[in-house]
Amino acid sequence: MALKINSLGGYIHEYQKSVNDPEGFWAEIADQFYWRKKWDKVLEWNFEEPNIKWFLNAKFNITENIFERNLFTHADKTAIIFEPNDPKESPQHITYRELYEKVCQFSNVLKAQGIQKGDRVIIYMPMVPEAAVAMLACARVGAVHSVVFAGFSSSALADRIEDCQAKMVLTSDGNFRGAKSIDVKSVVDEAVAKTSTIEKVIVLQRTGIPVTMQEGLDLWWHEAIEGVSTENKAEEMDSEDMLFILYTSGSTGKPKGVVHSCGGYMVYTTYTFQNVFHYNPGDIFWCTADVGWITGHSYIVYGPLISGATTLMFEGVPTYPDAGRFWEVVDKHQVNQFYTAPTAIRALQAFGLEVVQKYQLSSLKVLGSVGEPINEEAWHWYHDHIGKGKCPIVDTWWQTETGGILISPLPGITPTKPSYATLPLPGVQPLIVDNEGRELKGNSVEGNLCIKFPWPSMIRTTYGDHERCRNTYFGNYPGLYFTGDGVKRDEDGYYRILGRVDDVINVSGHRLGTAEVENAINEHPLVIESAVVGYPHDIKGQGIYAYVIAESNANMTDTEDELKQEIILTVSKIIGPIAKPDKIQIVSGLPKTRSGKIMRRILRKVAEGDVSNLGDTSTLLNPEVVDEIKAKAGLA
Numbered sequence: 001m002a003l004k005i006n007s008l009g010g011y012i013h014e015y016q017k018s019v020n021d022p023e024g025f026w027a028e029i030a031d032q033f034y035w036r037k038k039w040d041k042v043l044e045w046n047f048e049e050p051n052i053k054w055f056l057n058a059k060f061n062i063t064e065n066i067f068e069r070n071l072f073t074h075a076d077k078t079a080i081i082f083e084p085n086d087p088k089e090s091p092q093h094i095t096y097r098e099l100y101e102k103v104c105q106f107s108n109v110l111k112a113q114g115i116q117k118g119d120r121v122i123i124y125m126p127m128v129p130e131a132a133v134a135m136l137a138c139a140r141v142g143a144v145h146s147v148v149f150a151g152f153s154s155s156a157l158a159d160r161i162e163d164c165q166a167k168m169v170l171t172s173d174g175n176f177r178g179a180k181s182i183d184v185k186s187v188v189d190e191a192v193a194k195t196s197t198i199e200k201v202i203v204l205q206r207t208g209i210p211v212t213m214q215e216g217l218d219l220w221w222h223e224a225i226e227g228v229s230t231e232n233k234a235e236e237m238d239s240e241d242m243l244f245i246l247y248t249s250g251s252t253g254k255p256k257g258v259v260h261s262c263g264g265y266m267v268y269t270t271y272t273f274q275n276v277f278h279y280n281p282g283d284i285f286w287c288t289a290d291v292g293w294i295t296g297h298s299y300i301v302y303g304p305l306i307s308g309a310t311t312l313m314f315e316g317v318p319t320y321p322d323a324g325r326f327w328e329v330v331d332k333h334q335v336n337q338f339y340t341a342p343t344a345i346r347a348l349q350a351f352g353l354e355v356v357q358k359y360q361l362s363s364l365k366v367l368g369s370v371g372e373p374i375n376e377e378a379w380h381w382y383h384d385h386i387g388k389g390k391c392p393i394v395d396t397w398w399q400t401e402t403g404g405i406l407i408s409p410l411p412g413i414t415p416t417k418p419s420y421a422t423l424p425l426p427g428v429q430p431l432i433v434d435n436e437g438r439e440l441k442g443n444s445v446e447g448n449l450c451i452k453f454p455w456p457s458m459i460r461t462t463y464g465d466h467e468r469c470r471n472t473y474f475g476n477y478p479g480l481y482f483t484g485d486g487v488k489r490d491e492d493g494y495y496r497i498l499g500r501v502d503d504v505i506n507v508s509g510h511r512l513g514t515a516e517v518e519n520a521i522n523e524h525p526l527v528i529e530s531a532v533v534g535y536p537h538d539i540k541g542q543g544i545y546a547y548v549i550a551e552s553n554a555n556m557t558d559t560e561d562e563l564k565q566e567i568i569l570t571v572s573k574i575i576g577p578i579a580k581p582d583k584i585q586i587v588s589g590l591p592k593t594r595s596g597k598i599m600r601r602i603l604r605k606v607a608e609g610d611v612s613n614l615g616d617t618s619t620l621l622n623p624e625v626v627d628e629i630k631a632k633a634g635l636a
């Protein structure tokens with residue numbers, strides 16, 4: 001495929017073309033993919049309903065673009081390098097032909113177990129090649145996969161099963177994570193017991209932890225594939241058929257199922273993979289995300305594999321067996337493009353330079369960052385000590401809903417500026433509005449980031465509730481897609497993402513709704529009410545600060561610590577360990593307006609440790625509570 005931009009002039013030219021003639025621009029790119037039948041029309045859209053359709057009536061299967069097309073040219077090339085959690089376990093190199101056979105075989109298993117086009121399948125698995133096999137087999141038979149990060153709790157998993165009415169769960173007996181092995185199957189058992197739609201659970205043997213297998217429901221992966229054919233004809237999919245659902249947190253209610261469709265997602269993730277990382281044939285690409293997040297979907301699995309690239313899957317954690325693991329893996333596999341999150345960079349930076357200096361890191365050509373704003377210090381450390389000053393950093397801004405990267409430098413082409421995502425990619429038309437929805441034109445402006453024109457991999461709906469999709473993304477500013485992020489456009493027209501402007505917090509690059517965490521805290525029997533805000537955290541970017549009103553209890557002062565521990569456990573159980581509050585403050589009341597709304601602004605200030613400018617608190621229903629909160633936080 002020749003999708004690559006090679007110069008700044010080329011970028012400007014392509015960008016202009018994509019704005020002046022979006023349909024012509026994307027048709028030319030889409031032409032380079034394998035379609036059984038091409039589209040009748042490139043695009044149909046309005047942002048009011050919203051209704052977004054790309055490559056209308058085109059027929060194809062995304063996995064044919066990975067396998068059938070690539071097999072002619074590189075059947076024996078490595079598709080996936082698997083680096084296990086334990087460095088003593090040998091890595092695996094899986095060729096395109098081998099991966100094709102595994103995917104075909106597992107597609108046949110899915111069908112034999114009653115999965116048909118359109119059925120939803122939950123994937124709750126460790127970072128092993130079988131997770132990619134599972135996703136691709138679903139895509140091949142036309143089933144809709146919904147990968148759930150295997151750190152989520154059984155109730156979070158049950159919510160997702162229930163919401164999409166999934167028929168099957170693909171899981172493992174356990175996960176290796178650093179020095180620990182984690183029981184996964186019992187989490188699935190609990191979730192399945194709480195729901196009514198799951199007909200089969202297929203269990204990969206990974207850790208050998210003893211598990212209970214329920215007759216008629218549970219099946220071992222290795223037994224299910226035994227003797228099954230490695231040939232399978234891919235299901236014909238329409239461009240707008242659903243490819244997957246991925247649940248993500250918002251400012252209200254339970255996580256919503258972001259829906260992506262087949263055609264536009266394929267074209268956009270492949271185009272952006274090749275341009276943002278400047279992937280060249282023979283390169284080894286490593287994205288450290290988990291396949292449970294959108295980054296793993298688009299830039300471990302789909303973008304790289306459709307490009308015929310070699311993608312590295314790492315099962316472990318950055319600090320096991322020591323904080324040099326990432327760098328050891330880079331050297332071992334001669335990684336050329338490395339893509340990670342600022343939180344990992346900051347965490348590893350804290351271990352000091354000696355850990356890094358043991359490694360050459362000479363294969364690296366491009367470094368990527370994703371998930372949260374990268375602070376200047378981390379940017380420079382990454383640039384100087386990992387990239388040795390010679391690797392461009394691509395600070396890529398995007399979201400679960402956008403499917404692929406929207407704002408990012410092109411490596412070696414776009415001059416970079418620390419902490420700036422720089423410029424929109426071709427096809428992306430950002431716009432900044434103030435809180436009243438007025439466009440802020442020109443440079444040196446700051447406001448809410450919106451996009452005014454569709455791009456191929458954008459969200460189509462939220463599963464089972466289109467109105468929610470409309471309200472969340474298209475309801476704030478009519479005619480625009482609203483990202484939920486604040487942004488600055490500087491004097492050079494460069495974009496710098498400032499963070500969320502809604503009630504979403506970004507903890508270690510993971511999105512959590514404050515309401516979601518509050519609901520979990522409120523499940524504790526002694527909790528009356530709670531309010532959660534984010535605060536700056538050195539490693540995580542943002543930490544979770546919870547203010548909690550508890551039942552009055554004569555011994556409360558003695559048991560506060562216990563209560564806090566129990567609250568943390570409750571949140572872990574209801575959502576998962578990633579949502580555990582970093583700080584909990586027991587309070588007697590929460591600052592509220594006369595209409596009963598919590599004044600989060602004040603709580604944020606206290607959590608940040610800066611109460612110099614709390615603004616007018618006299619209109620509060622209970623102004624006295626502010627002094628109490630300040631005093632207890634040690635800020636009076």
Ligand code: PRX
Nearest residue numbers: 370371372373395396397398399400497511
């Ligand atoms: O706030 C932005 C932040 O992550 C949010 C999207 O989170 P999620 O859907 O989980 O996807 C993360 C991976 C694509 C955004 O609304 N974010 C993502 N990338 C950046 C970022 N903030 C600043 N700079 C980035 N490069």
